[in-house]
Amino acid sequence: MSPGSKNKSFPDEQRRLSGRRQHLLLRARMVQAIRLFFVNRGYLEVETPQLIPSPVPETHIDAICAGDLYLQTSPEICMKRLLSAGYPKMFQISKCFRRGERGTLHLPEFTLLEWYQTGTDYNGLMKECERLFIWVSRSLEMGENIRYRDMDIILKPPWERITVSDAFARYTSFTLEKAVEKGCFDDVMVGDIEPHLGINRPTFLYDYPASLAALARLKPENPEFAERFEIYIGGLELANGFSELTDPEEQRARFERDQHQRQNSGRQVYPMPERFLNSLEHMPETAGIALGVDRLAMIFTNSSRIDYVVSFTPEES
């Protein structure tokens, strides 16, 4: 008998799944708390199609084909069409799909919380994020301080706010301009900046270069930057939010630019989302955000891998 065969009567899968029980229970309570937060605050829960004809043509996000359609990479486009039609506050928790994204922090099929509120900008949205996290933490009876990967994180607002430009100055030997020019923005971000973000309290990293914002509004007083932010806790990126671009012409130009970049790098080019572009002129001032539910579950279960907060990874399904 080989030493490994002792547990044959108890298959690996049962052992794995029963070992994950605490995380899955906490994840379920977390999702319930999220729903309650938004319902209490007057947001409408919506469902939009996961099968869509034209995904957002972002340069670095690849969709999965499903027959003549695509699985959504985010519910952004349909939810904004609802905004344009007069729905002022809404949220959605849905599965999104991105081809080729698999790692300790990535699943090609993952759960996204997306919400929008009209009449506010990214500053108002940041405050809503602070309220949501505190609410969820209290609902899980974890108070205002949580422990994540040997770090004590204080969730009580205000969180740290640092511009992308300042983060480059503080943590790297590059300037932001130089990194963008040399094409190493992503490398520096992953290698030198992200590990410093959200160490004792969550961090809002905000004001991204205009070239790195597909659907965000540019700052009226400084159009070199977009009103976009990301949330980090313990070096983990959790959410991407922004003041929405509401100018259809500008939006079309950016999509064309992104389609070009996709074509030049040999990636599939998706059809232009015409219905979305047509609706955009009716969209009021809005801020919106996408938050990774799996990653939020990692934070509250103190997990180092996204695998530990789902029942089945793609390799196990």
Added chain:
Amino acid sequence: MYNASDLRKGLKVQIDNEPYVITEFQFSKPGKGQSLYRCKLKNMITGVIIDRTYRSGDTFQTANLEERRMQYLYSQENEVCFMDVENYEQTFLTTEQAGESNNFLTDNLEVKILLFEGKAIDIILPNFVGLTVTKADPWAKGDSVTGDTKPVTIETGYVLRVPPFVEEGSRITIDTRTGEYVTRVKE
């Protein structure tokens, strides 16, 4: 040929005409940025470890590697000799290349030898091997400082910790991946 999206821990690729194995792998994708495939790669000949970051679109040659079943024959000076069980040809590795595998090689043990372009570069041991204890001190009861194990020496000269009931002359099973005791073999 591999693409960047094929990269994962354990994958073997060829870089600058040498075989490398990926020992650490991290997929990163900051914000809405590009996919970065950050790897630590170990040169399978020299053991040197390098850091590399790859992007979508990068491609890799597969390493021309082959595994052959061979039997351990003997060690001398700075080399270790194996015989191919199919064509009886002999192959040599340096003691350095054999590394920790030296601790578990006994006469006629069947192993796999990894060849790169026909040249032996590594030994793949069975996960579990049986070896004889050649030196064991009697168990001194109450010696709780070292816990419930004692050191013994096996026929290859390797020293490991075992439970107190293991005596000189016992056959034991060792996990070659960890170098640790697994069980005593009943004769």
